[in-house]
Amino acid sequence: MRAPATRLAYIDGWRVLAIMLVFLDHLGANREIGAFYEASPIGFISQYGETGVFIFFFISGYVVSRACLAEVESSGAFSAPAFYVRRFFRIVPPLMLYLAFCLALGAAGFIDFSPENFLSAALYLCNTTAPDVSCNWYVGHTWTLAFEEQFYWLFPVAFAYLELGKAPRPIAAAALLFAAAPFAFTIWWIGKTGFLIAYALFFAGYAAAKHGERLIAASQGCRVPALIAAMVIVFLPRGVVASFGQDEAARAEFIAYYRLLYIAAIPAMVLLSGATGPFRSMLSNRALSYVGRASYSIYLWQQLCNGPVFNDLEAIAELALTAAMVGCCLLLFPLELKLAGYGHALSKRLQARRGAAVSASAIPPAAAAVLE
Template sequence: MRQFAHLDAMRAAAVMLVVLAHAGLELVPGGSGVTIFFVISGFIITHLVLKEHRRTGGFEIGGFYRRRALKLVPPLLVALVLPTALYAWLVRPVNLGDVLGQVFFFFNWRYVDSQVDVLPGSIVVWSLSIEEQFYVAFALIWLLLVGTRRPAAALAVLAGTAAVASAAARVVLHLGGASEDRIYFGTDTRLEAIAIGVLAAVWYARTTREGSGAPAWWGRDRVLVAALVLYLGSVLIRDELFRETLRYSVQAVAACLVVLWGLHGPTGPLGTRALAVMRWWWIQLLGLASYSIYLLHLGAQHLLTALVGELPGPGGVVVHVVVGTGAGIACWWFVEEPVARWQHRRRVRSAAPATAVSAGQPAEQAAGQPAG
């Protein structure tokens, strides 16, 4: 069984929260799906660079950016750049500054007042802008830290500081009269969830490096229950101050608890059943295709409405969900997967000469880079 199957299940849940909310189910907390994505991104990226550091003692920043580009850019071309060009040519022009913000990942700052003019359905890339800003800054910071005596500890201090500062920024901005959009779309106000994911990865790396493995309590049912209670509380509490400040913190902690729980593996009956469900093939498929689904679902829904008109009632919601999700899965299958297979073949070929020269050297070490 894949060690991180629960992360793909979390991605599936996160993206479907967004898809359902955009399909017209207003009671679904779609925004919480973005917070879950942020936590997972912080964890995965940190886990990969710490793994690379343990294996090689260094960090290849060029390889880091190359892998991110190969993951992000091809679907972005298909879901955003080409459709935007066609829309501007065949339908009407769009705002060039807003489009450049989407392409070069500063769109969230263009969107803080919700006054943007882009391809219908493409506004979802605001969260991708925050993640990409994190990738760029994180790689540069890690490059500086990797030569220090205790780089992981220094990274944990920075991540903890960033999390506290981000939560404090929300409080200060809200009390100062900032708009809901400023808090929701700002990099500074949303960085906390990513930083919590970074902290989880550092903690996991420390426990496994010392040989004891993940603490036993991580896998207990009570951790899963606590995560569910926290998440439901963050959704049900409607107080404005809470929603503009602590809501994001609570959701990020809840997501982090599920990440840690799955890293140990369930030790109780509830967790065992939950993980079995998480490993269902169609849930794993949604998780693997979550990036493309996220990029394409809203645009596909807008296109459907333009072609056939509004589809009212529950039937309309179902059709919008199926069309949006199906478009994303198709993009994953025909765009993401071929690129991933090409990247894998390239990595295997580059590892082969080094393996031949250094007899007995593990293939993963010879390749010099972790997967991802």
């Protein structure tokens, strides 16, 4: 029987590394820091913001899949409403707080922010070029949240079908349309390949949650070399990859297709790090893990700190502002935990109701575990 989906501290460590990659990228918007990147041989460290996002995508798929697999294993049932409730209370309140704050700053004239920006981000459409979508810098980063929310709508449908053989209900059509929106209305810098990579990594998280232990066991004896190889693939500087192209268009195309290697390399890197003692110990540091748990809010608010209004700050002031923002997010994180806890409690009640309905029926649990 599958063990309960306990929290994996090393995964939180990876969240910190991923958010740091985003930080290093976005800090380049600052005039002084951007100039440093241009002049420094280590400036390539600013090229991995998208890589950090792809790591988040895999982690999201992995974490939610572990929880759902544990639910099916323990009860023989799966409640989509319970899943949606958990996700709602974890994702929506921090985003609404951030967007409301930006809306207030925009109304006061401190930043360029409109109700259209608010609505586009709140509807999780900033990874599309759909009509009337308006996403400026302050909500531009919610393209990643849009992919995650679209995946969360689709996942219960796919999960119920894959694990329980249940034919999707009408909600499947709406979930598929929502998930397909960024493919139909593609943003040039995400591209069709970016869409495919995002969903491949989400579902690689599901595959890792289901089969990861067997894959790790099979890798015994070559884990460290495989981990190093995966890290080299993921963190190979873009300049090295681009050097194989003959012109600008060819280099851009080569990089786009090279990213397809992330579909295998990122899951291997994350999973093998958790099976390799020194790496797991380093990533499971208690303080690091706490920051990783709060990384969602940190990701939201870093965009404001790196916005145009602060781009002319001295580098030290920009870094101090960023550090203060991280500190505030850590202080407020217990409130997030309370909201998430409420969502989990409500989710448990929905699961219990589903379990009671299954027990009262003559239908086998696996067949009755449905999308309500």
